[in-house]
Amino acid sequence: LLGKLKDPSLVVAKAYVGGEWVAKSDSGKSFDVTNPSTGDVIASLPDLGRAETARAIDFAYTAQKAWAAKTGKERAAILRKIYDLMVANADDLATILTTEMGKPFAEAKGEILYGASYVEWFGEEAKRVYGDTIPGHQPDKRIIVIRQPVGVVGAITPWNFPNAMLARKFAPALAAGCAMVSKPAKETPLSVVALAVIAERAGLPAGIFNVILSKTSSDIGKEFTENEKVRKLTFTGSTEVGRILMKQGADQIMKLGLELGGNAPFIVFDDADIDAAVEGAMISKYRNNGQTCVCANRLYVQSGVYDQFAEKLAKKVAAMKVGDGFEEGVTAGPLIDANALAKVEEHIGDAVEKGAKIALGGKRDARGGLFFQPTVLTGVTRDMKVAREETFGPVAPLFRFETEAEVIEMANNTEFGLASYFYARDMSKIFRVAEALEYGMVGINTGLISTEVAPFGGIKQSGQGREGSKYGIDDYVEMKYLCLSIS
Ligand code: ADP
Numbered sequence: 001l002l003g004k005l006k007d008p009s010l011v012v013a014k015a016y017v018g019g020e021w022v023a024k025s026d027s028g029k030s031f032d033v034t035n036p037s038t039g040d041v042i043a044s045l046p047d048l049g050r051a052e053t054a055r056a057i058d059f060a061y062t063a064q065k066a067w068a069a070k071t072g073k074e075r076a077a078i079l080r081k082i083y084d085l086m087v088a089n090a091d092d093l094a095t096i097l098t099t100e101m102g103k104p105f106a107e108a109k110g111e112i113l114y115g116a117s118y119v120e121w122f123g124e125e126a127k128r129v130y131g132d133t134i135p136g137h138q139p140d141k142r143i144i145v146i147r148q149p150v151g152v153v154g155a156i157t158p159w160n161f162p163n164a165m166l167a168r169k170f171a172p173a174l175a176a177g178c179a180m181v182s183k184p185a186k187e188t189p190l191s192v193v194a195l196a197v198i199a200e201r202a203g204l205p206a207g208i209f210n211v212i213l214s215k216t217s218s219d220i221g222k223e224f225t226e227n228e229k230v231r232k233l234t235f236t237g238s239t240e241v242g243r244i245l246m247k248q249g250a251d252q253i254m255k256l257g258l259e260l261g262g263n264a265p266f267i268v269f270d271d272a273d274i275d276a277a278v279e280g281a282m283i284s285k286y287r288n289n290g291q292t293c294v295c296a297n298r299l300y301v302q303s304g305v306y307d308q309f310a311e312k313l314a315k316k317v318a319a320m321k322v323g324d325g326f327e328e329g330v331t332a333g334p335l336i337d338a339n340a341l342a343k344v345e346e347h348i349g350d351a352v353e354k355g356a357k358i359a360l361g362g363k364r365d366a367r368g369g370l371f372f373q374p375t376v377l378t379g380v381t382r383d384m385k386v387a388r389e390e391t392f393g394p395v396a397p398l399f400r401f402e403t404e405a406e407v408i409e410m411a412n413n414t415e416f417g418l419a420s421y422f423y424a425r426d427m428s429k430i431f432r433v434a435e436a437l438e439y440g441m442v443g444i445n446t447g448l449i450s451t452e453v454a455p456f457g458g459i460k461q462s463g464q465g466r467e468g469s470k471y472g473i474d475d476y477v478e479m480k481y482l483c484l485s486i487s
């Protein structure tokens with residue numbers, strides 16, 4: 001890995017606590033990070049526990065006061081420097097990301113710039129955390145509303161977007177005047193540590209951003225939810241773990257920002273532009289090898305265009321190139337681990353057993369390891385696992401439907417409510433369907449909806465809170481109302 005970087009000092013096998021780099025854990029234990037494409041060990045990192053997490057929280061608690069006392073413009077200046085350094089080092093950050101996570105280098109670079117865009121956006125927003133004045137309810141009363149940082153924030157992030165999922169939390173938290181203790185996924189911690197290196201270089205004061213490295217994250221989650229100095233926990237990951245954290249935080253009424261699982265429907269109506277729908281499905285389904293929480297998971301295609309769509313999609317998918325993320329032209333890297341591979345195989349096996357046909361792929365790739373062939377399934381029905389569970393892999397199950405009412409019912413028949421997509425041309429139908437879909441986000445005639453200027457987030461069991469946009473800062477501030485009596 002180091003040989004591939006312009007600046008090898010971005011790779012640090014240490015945690016970052018109170019502005020100090022921590023090479024050894026209290027327990028002396030460590031854990032390895034591997035490259036999912038080759039299986040090679042990239043780094044051995046200290047495996048921290050509760051005591052070190054509590055220490056980081058103490059540092060953050062102390063440092064946060066001075067950080068919050070700075071003007072928005074002062075905080076903005078540091079966030080701007082972090083943004084500039086992320087962009088200047090985008091190639092190296094993408095190289096680190098591809099090495100530990102496996103996605104194609106071009107996608108990794110896209111992720112770095114996407115993550116950086118949140119740092120830019122919220123740096124700008126730091127100056128605009130406006131309050132309000134309200135006409136008094138009595139002649140002597142003056143009412144003012146101010147918004148203050150919540151304080152110390154714990155952040156737990158997943159491996160599928162190691163940089164961007166953290167940047168989406170780090171940027172609004174720091175902009176608002178909060179301090180953060182982060183715990184990246186054990187599979188992909190180096191991308192977050194590299195961000196700490198950059199933040200330090202940009203002049204972020206010690207203690208404002210901390211990185212706890214840990215193999216068994218449940219202890220860290222407990223410290224975050226039980227330590228009274230932590231005022232907010234922001235988590236991106238599975239609904240299952242989100243539920244655990246919510247239960248753990250109940251005793252201290254922990255404020256939670258949750259970006260959880262999705263089970264995105266992708267609907268193609270008869271009147272859609274089929275070529276555009278195929279393009280959208282490629283991006284929405286196969287980006288990151290199907291390992292995103294907004295990936296199309298269930299593709300519903302209306303009867304009149306089903307065969308045409310299936311054929312065109314399979315043709316496009318057949319042109320994908322599976323391989324190591326650094327190889328030229330590769331569009332599908334390895335899956336993250338053996339469990340992910342097993343789940344993809346299980347979902348395909350279940351569907352085929354219940355009557356689905358494999359239009360393309362369906363097997364492990366000839367390269368072996370964690371590589372799987374991009375797959376298209378036809379004749380999929382609602383009794384199959386793919387109809388209910390998130391596959392998180394490169395499998396497009398195509399369901400056939402007849403009417404608008406039927407497809408809305410099927411699309412909403414899930415406990416999840418993150419992203420949804422549909423393709424249609426009729427204007428009335430576009431509004432009807434957009435309003436009827438029970439999702440936090442709806443892509444209409446597009447398969448790509450993520451941007452820092454819009455509120456990303458889910459309803460139902462896909463989470464709470466929003467990341468990005470002018471609303472994103474709300475997750476990191478408390479409202480306080482001042483009631484003043486004048487004589
Ligand atoms: P994914 O399927 O993306 O791995 P997880 O919810 O398992 O989703 O993991 C997301 C993040 O949550 C990772 O950083 C992981 O280490 C962490 N995590 C997993 N289990 C727990 C837990 N019990 N408490 C706190 N964090 C956890």
